[in-house]
Amino acid sequence: MPSVRLPDGSIRSYDAPVTVAEVAASIGTGLARAALAGRVDGELVDTSYRIDRDVNLAIVTEKDADGLDVIRHSTAHLLAYAVKELFPEAQVTIGPVIENGFYYDFSFSRAFTPEDLAQIETRMAELSKRDFPVTREVWDRDEAVAFFKSIGEAYKAEIIGAIPQGEKISLYREGDFVDLCRGPHVPSTGKLKHFKLMKVAGAYWRGDSKNEQLQRIYGTAWAKKEELDAYLHMLEEAEKRDHRRLGKVLDLFHLQDEAPGLVFWHPKGWSLWQEIERYMRAVYRNNGYQEVRCPQILDSTLWRKSGHWDHYKANMFTTESESREYAVKPMNCPGHIQIFNEGLRSYRELPLRYGEFGSCHRNEPSGALHGVMRVRGFTQDDGHIFCTEDQIESEVTAFNALVRKVYADFGFNDVTVKLALRPESRVGTDEAWDKSEDALRSALRASGLAWEELPGEGAFYGPKIEFHIRDAIGRSWQCGTVQVDPSMPARLEAEYVGEDNARHTPIMLHRAILGSLERFIGILIENYAGNFPLWLAPVQGVVMSISEHQADYAADVAKGLRDAGFRVEADLRPEKISYKIREHSLQKLPYQLVVGEKEKAAGLVAVRARGGQDLGQISLEALVGLWRKEVETHGATA
Secondary structure, eight states: OOEEEOTTSOEEEOSSOEEHHHHHHHHOHHHHHHOOEEEETTEEEOTTOEEOSOEEEEEEOTTSHHHHHHHHHHHHHHHHHHHHHHOTTOEEOOOOEETTEEEEEEEOSSOOOHHHHHHHHHHHHHHHHTTOBEEEEEEEHHHHHHHHHHTTOHHHHHHHHTSOTTOEEEEEEETTEEEEOOOOOOSBGGGOOEEEEEEEEEEEGGGOTTSOEEEEEEEEEESSHHHHHHHHHHHHHHHHHOHHHHHHHTTOEEOOTTSTTOOEEOHHHHHHHHHHHHHHHHHHHHTTOEEOOOOSEEEHHHHHHHTHHHHHGGGOOEEEETTEEEEEOSOSHHHHHHHHHSSOEEGGGOSEEEEEEEEEEOOOOGGGOBTTTBOSEEEEEEEEEEEOGGGHHHHHHHHHHHHHHHHHHTTOOOEEEEEEOOOSSOOSOHHHHHHHHHHHHHHHHHHTOOOEEETTOSBTTBOEEEEEEEOTTSOEEEEEEEEEESSHHHHTTOOEEOTTSOEEOOEEEEEEEEEEHHHHHHHHHHHHTTOOOTTTOSSOEEEEESSGGGHHHHHHHHHHHHHTTOOEEEEOOSSOHHHHHHHHHHTTOSEEEEEOHHHHHHTEEEEEETTTEEEEEEEHHHHHHHHHHHHHTTOOOO
């Protein structure tokens, strides 16, 4: 007689084995209708799962994150079912859940077209309405291989053939479609109502370019129609805000084939870069960091000692000179340790904070490159803090406050925190990892921050706190990190003399706030849709003359604003003022200043704020005061 303990602590007992669905029905008809899966003793299972022992059970519905994953995984199978009905000669391969959706890879003799996608989506809706039960079957491995070979599914047969002999294979059946899967899946196709197919892309079988190129159909699925509509609206907004398009429209930067993954910054883009760097340099200075600069290329022996050669070599650019092997630095930490190692250090110097706008290069796959968001050459607002174990909590706590202040200045106030824990491939002892992870937890508690833990996602040398910012259209971006590293200083022989006059190895904290400046600029472009706040705008204002009679006055106003420290241009062209206003509006300037005969005679300017807001006539002195206040407060609205 199994007993089932529910999340609220209540216990239900049954006279015979019972399924998850039957437990849900015994609680209430509403829950029975809503049940998508169950979690039995922590394991996600189908609603048909048979409970024949005492267990802890949670009923999974669309309100749970697990429920949404089950919906998306099941919708991937629904996609494969529809493709097989419409294109029987297509072969199915794999179809996992991904962020915000799913995909399925197919082998097919021709390219799927947009018209095909529309037809497939329509068939998926029809299959959903028919509400086929989705049932799990357990087969012998060889029986499953033979079955998929018999129906011409060579890829499925290959996947199953790689599973060890004797293992049981789970298949899922819905209508006439049978697929290999661990599950779980929704009870029936009628649970899958809110989905859309997005695009087709190429993908190599098993991710190997030597294999056949398959066709990957991407889709998204949601529990509710309003969630699907909101997601599609967000994608529309994201397309409008695409930093690659706006980078071209606003003349900020470009990329070209002769330098893959490397950015050509134009004057306006470099002005934006310099403003960010100026701001971050002040952050360094005001928080006790000493700015340093390290070489770009270091002998491979240093990278071997640091551990990067064994764990990161595939991502490093290497070169040779005079029979010596070098690597272009992918990160700055070994160089900072070399500066620390120059001279005998005392505990009285700790914590010692180094900061560098460090230029790094990483050999990212060409297919992963994406505008300035994912590049091969980038600059970090990188810093390393050398400290004692006792100083970790106070240093990390101070950093936690600093990083949130910086994000707020850039207009990001929705920040979430995650703690990435030890990966399988790592250096250092379990004891050292225990201390490092506990120190970060203590700092987060001291900061009053809630966090999510990410097992296995730490760096190879230490755990890290990640800061994720949410932009104006709801997307989350991971930017800042702070990492505890007890290993690399020891590997590179960093030492200080302690209060006991003995030699000790310092702890090194790796920290960055913005991360890659290139990527952060891409995030800013998309967050603001190019409508940068005044303090960041490459061009903060333009002074326009109505006719040639005010040209000298307009030029004097522009000079006065430049002398006051603002980035201002003068437009003295003999064009209609309506044309000038329209043209500069497309450049998303924060302010447009118009001068005609009235303004010239009164020594004023007519001020238009972005969006067409008329601020009336203002003196140059008053305008300077207005702008200075806006810059100093980092006035920012997305």
